Amino acid sequence: MGRTKFDPTIGSGELDKRVTLLAPVYNAANDEITGYTAVTDVWAGINPDIGQEVNEAGRTVETVVVTMYIRYRSDIDARWRIQDHEHLYEIKGLWDIARRRIQYQLSLQEVL
Numbered sequence: 466m467g468r469t470k471f472d473p474t475i476g477s478g479e480l481d482k483r484v485t486l487l488a489p490v491y492n493a494a495n496d497e498i499t500g501y502t503a504v505t506d507v508w509a510g511i512n513p514d515i516g517q518e519v520n521e522a523g524r525t526v527e528t529v530v531v532t533m534y535i536r537y538r539s540d541i542d543a544r545w546r547i548q549d550h551e552h553l554y555e556i557k558g559l560w561d562i563a564r565r566r567i568q569y570q571l572s573l574q575e576v577l
Contacts, residue, residue, distance in 0.1 A: 480508035485548040510534040529575035
């Protein structure tokens with residue numbers, strides 16, 4: 466059965482990709498992200514959404530947006546990044562599906 470946006474369950478086999486969660490590392494003043502460190506690998510379901518071109522600072526840049534599903538974690542937030550092999554994503558949206566603490570739906574944009 467197909468997944469709907471508000472489906473609060475995770476079916477067997479839907480999380481079929483292994484990705485790495487990256488937590489931000491801050492400077493000494495704790496006010497600026499200086500890098501990212503790998504926290505753990507998790508299973509995820511990844512659905513490519515769109516690729517589009519946008520104008521940033523007078524130049525055309527391609528953006529890739531995907532939707533990802535992972536099991537709920539209390540430590541992750543929108544400042545984290547996700548590594549999928551050679552693809553690095555920043556989190557643009559993070560939703561606790563049906564507010565049941567079972568899974569997250571993430572809207573991700575590839576960092577190019």
